[in-house]
Amino acid sequence: MTTIIKEILGELSGLSEQKQRVAASVVHALWSEERSEDAVHAEWRAELDRRNAQLASGEVEAIDEASMESFVEKLVAGEG
Secondary structure, three states, X not given: OOHXXXXXXXXXXXXXXXXXXXXXXXXXXHHHHHHOOOOOOHHHHHHXXXXXXXXXXXXXXXXXXXXXHHHHHHHHOOOO
16 A cells, blocks of 8 residues: 555544445445546547547647647737
8 A cells, every 4th residue: 555545544534434334325426437438528639539530640749848828828918
């Protein structure tokens, strides 16, 4: 068991029994969602597929983070 998990369990053990049950159900729901094959909704999956196809075909080009930050700074400054 990792240190962080031990710390979380230690914190949870200080809660009332009812709050521990609520926390456990939230953790379980998050864990289940993370492991679910349906974690990505069909609409989002279609959008991801569309964007990947655009990248693969050369229709759009990805830019690096620094270029994006520069672009956003220019927009905020009213230069774009």
